[in-house]
Every structure is written in structure tokens, then in C-alpha cells.
Amino acid sequence: MIEVLHSVMYCSVQDKGRFGVAKQGIPQAGYLDSSAAALANVLLKNNEKDAVLEITFGQGTFKFKTATYICITGANFSPKLNGQAIAVHQVYYVAPDTVLSFGKRMYGARTYVAVQGGIQSEKVLGSRSFSFSITPQTLTKGVLLAILPIQEEHTASFSKVRVSKTHFTTRYLPCFKGPEYAKLTKEQQVQLAKSFTISEDNNRVGCRLQEPLENKLSPILTAAVLPGTVQLTPSGKCIVLLQDCQVTGGYPRILQLSEIAMARISQKIAGDTIQFVLED
Amino acid sequence: MSTFHLTYKPFGNSAILIEWPAKIAEDIIQDIVIFEKKITKNSSVVDTVVAYHSLLIKYTAPVANYTSTTRELQELYTTTSSQKKEVQQLWQIPVCYHPSFGLDLEEMAAKKHCTVEDIITLHTGVSYLIYFIGFLPGFLYLGGLHATLHTPRIATPRIRVAKGSVGIGGAQTGVYPQNSSGGWNIIGKSPVNFFNTKNVAPIFAKPGDRIQFIPITLATFYEVEKEVANKTYTLKSSLL
Numbered sequence: 052m053i054e055v056l057h058s059v060m061y062c063s064v065q066d067k068g069r070f071g072v073a074k075q076g077i078p079q080a081g082y083l084d085s086s087a088a089a090l091a092n093v094l095l096k097n098n099e100k101d102a103v104l105e106i107t108f109g110q111g112t113f114k115f116k117t118a119t120y121i122c123i124t125g126a127n128f129s130p131k132l133n134g135q136a137i138a139v140h141q142v143y144y145v146a147p148d149t150v151l152s153f154g155k156r157m158y159g160a161r162t163y164v165a166v167q168g169g170i171q172s173e174k175v176l177g178s179r180s181f182s183f184s185i186t187p188q189t190l191t192k193g194v195l196l197a198i199l200p201i202q203e204e205h206t207a208s209f210s211k212v213r214v215s216k217t218h219f220t221t222r223y224l225p226c227f228k229g230p231e232y233a234k235l236t237k238e239q240q241v242q243l244a245k246s247f248t249i250s251e252d253n254n255r256v257g258c259r260l261q262e263p264l265e266n267k268l269s270p271i272l273t274a275a276v277l278p279g280t281v282q283l284t285p286s287g288k289c290i291v292l293l294q295d296c297q298v299t300g301g302y303p304r305i306l307q308l309s310e311i312a313m314a315r316i317s318q319k320i321a322g323d324t325i326q327f328v329l330e331d
Numbered sequence: 332m333s334t335f336h337l338t339y340k341p342f343g344n345s346a347i348l349i350e351w352p353a354k355i356a357e358d359i360i361q362d363i364v365i366f367e368k369k370i371t372k373n374s375s376v377v378d379t380v381v382a383y384h385s386l387l388i389k390y391t392a393p394v395a396n397y398t399s400t401t402r403e404l405q406e407l408y409t410t411t412s413s414q415k416k417e418v419q420q421l422w423q424i425p426v427c428y429h430p431s432f433g434l435d436l437e438e439m440a441a442k443k444h445c446t447v448e449d450i451i452t453l454h455t456g457v458s459y460l461i462y463f464i465g466f467l468p469g470f471l472y473l474g475g476l477h478a479t480l481h482t483p484r485i486a487t488p489r490i491r492v493a494k495g496s497v498g499i500g501g502a503q504t505g506v507y508p509q510n511s512s513g514g515w516n517i518i519g520k521s522p523v524n525f526f527n528t529k530n531v532a533p534i535f536a537k538p539g540d541r542i543q544f545i546p547i548t549l550a551t552f553y554e555v556e557k558e559v560a561n562k563t564y565t566l567k568s569s570l571l
Contacts, residue, residue, distance in 0.1 A: 070378055071378060074380055273383060298464075
């Protein structure tokens, strides 16, 4: 069991998300930084799709009631076990009643905590990912999360890896043209290739960008959107939709982020700069 | 059928968007529903999203050859389907239009120079086509609202609209499947569950089905509400 000691705003259980149910209006959800989550699972020799904790801005304290192995990836918020600093991207044994906490931000926004065998919280519609109106939305103080007893002793052969910081520092977001890209004027296309600032208005549903584009495009008839879709709103501001977005929307879909771009933008904080780079 | 001119666009690297002429029309949605059913037979398709004039196909992996995949889809569209047409149903949805639920009924009646009864008669007098499901899990986009009932959204959206509330926003009508914020004019409330994750199919209806609102009294509302909670309530439906 993992006990949530400290009630936190943006902390949830996430796996790859819900598939096969989009036509019922159900958001995909799932980890925002899929590469960081996958790395934590791989280092623990878990299944790549196992459920992990996703923690925003290092907000949260957790107690492991039973022994397990853990691995922390993604944003580095100076993790500690019983107050002792530990490294990211490394597997640790945790004894019963060990407390995991976080401190100063070194880089990134979303931290992933994986345990051996994956978190065993309830599956709803094929996934453990938290989602509005389907599961609890956030982890609150006192919640207990089931984990498996230790499956096998973890052999420390390659359990520390070096991860390129570029993932957290690069401004470049490779993306594709969206369905309405061709409706943009030449000027809009030029503006769109410049850099943008991440606004305060960003969460798991989407991330609003500060600099507006000139915009005379009319709304579209409601149609499908995806995590990673960049919508152009009537005010000219762009919204980058993320994993918790609805399945349909009514704003022009001008770009579609690649998977790596979605992982990168989820590690940005308000004030950071991004730049879209079109792939063919 | 299968006579529309469709356009195909890549949407990211693992989805394809198919578009019909950009309008809200019954023959378009029926054509989309038929095509969607043929496409979901393909095991490399993980999700589909039907909307007014479009169909999104999400694949399990990036589409390796967009041109050939699109060509296959085009061929599939023109092949006449040997399978039977999907069974389409008319669902009877009980709605209580009591003023304690229909918060905006009287104001709407005043604006339209008619009675609350007139509004209820018009709202329950037709069946509505389900175009697609979006916005919230279990929210049905319905077509067919009588022109007299078209009403602009309220000036200040409510922070909390109760689950089951029946509303009108512009030319659209619908039921809030869960508590939510919302800007539609609220005219009644249905005791029926529109979204239940405990069911094999969390939503009873699908695009192409129709629903009809059946007016019920306050007493019946509470009876049905109890039956829904006890899982003894069965929604009435008939084949179209």
C-alpha cells in the first residue's frame, strides 16, 4: 500500500489511458510525459504500460506501508526517502513505512513515481488513469493505493541511466499540420513558426499560449480533437490540448503535436518558451 | 448511399480524418455511421470519433503508408456492405418539466410570448436524432429542435448544472450526463442515468439512434429516480 500523507492538487494515477471508448465521449487521459513514465517502468522491469504516480510541481508526500522497489523519472524536484536525498532514474528499495517527499525544483514540471509491478488501483473502462466523472480526479490525503508485494529481488545491473536534459530544456516541438492548417493565411503561418510563451492557464486538459495570432477564422462544426491538437480560439490565442481533453471541439485545429512534443510541453512551466517545428 | 464526396486528411501520424460536406444533415450522419461500422472491423483501428460531418480513425500504431491506407478506405467506402444495417432504436427518456427543475422555463415562455405548456408540448412532440457523443462522457448531440424553441445561451453560465438537467442552447437541446458548469437554458430534469461506468456499455444509445422526451410528473420523477438507484428501472425503447 502507498498512503497519501499530504493532500495535493495535481497528483494522479496514470497509465497509457483509455482506448476504444472515444466514441462514447470518454477522454483518453494517460501519462502526459509518456517517455518519462515508460523509462521508470523499464528501469523497474515492469510492463511499459503499468500505472505510475504523476506528480505536478513536486507537490505531495507519500508513505510506503509495504516494501517495494521504486524509480523516479521526469521532473527533478529533489526527491527524498525519509529525508535523505535520492537520485532520479535509479531504482531504490523502500522498506515499510518509508516516506517519499520532494524539495527544490531542479528542472521539469511532472514527476513520475513507479513501483515494482505497477500501481494496482481500480481499473475503470480498461484503465487506471484518473479522469473527470470516471474516477477520482486527484489523490487526496489519506487515500491508500494498492501495490504488489515484492515480486523478485531487483538486480542492480543497469539501474542507473543518464538521461539527456534536452528533453526538459529544448523549446522545439516537432508537429504536423492540423486539419485546418491550410485555412491559415500566409501571415498566420509565419506567426505560428515564431516562439510562444506558456501561460499560467495550463493543466492536464490543455495549455494556453500567451501570444495571440491575428485571427479571422470562423469556428468549425464540432469535430474530433486529439491530445496534442493545437486549437486556434476566436481571441487568437492557441490552446495545446493535452491528455485529459474532450474528444470533440469547435475551434480550428491548426497543428498536431508529435508524441515527443507532447512529452516535452508537459515538462514546461508558465513563462517557458516553446516553438513549433513542422515535420513533413 | 455512399454517394458523398469525401476528403481524407492525416491527423498527426497515427490518425486519419474523413470529412463529409460541412453541414448538419441526417443523411450525412447516417452515411458516417454505416462507414464507421465497416471501418471498426479492422483490428488496427483503436478508436473512432463520429461528429456532425466527420469521422476520425485512430490506429494502434503510426500509419506507415498514408496513401495506400487512404486508398483502402476509399475502396471500403464504395463497397456495399453485406452485413445487415445496424439496429437503430428510439429511446423514451422521461423528463420532469416541473419549475423546481426547469429553472429557465418561465423566462423562456415570457420571451417567446407563449406558455410553459407550449414549450413542453413542442419539446416532447418530436423525436431527436443522435448525431454523436462528445463534450462530456455520455453527452448526446441531438438534432431536430423545433425552431420556436431555439434560444440563446444564458448570459452568465451557471457554475453547477445538476446531472440529468435538460437544456436548450441555441439550436441544440440535450441532457447533462453529470454535474457540470453550463450555459444552456434549463427546462427540466431526467432521472435516467446517461453514463454509468459499471455497465458494459456506459451509454445506452449510439449515433443514428433517436430519443424522445416523455413528460412525467414530480411524483413519477422520484419513483423513477428510486428505481434507477435500485437498478430496477428499464428504459423503454423500440426499433426504428
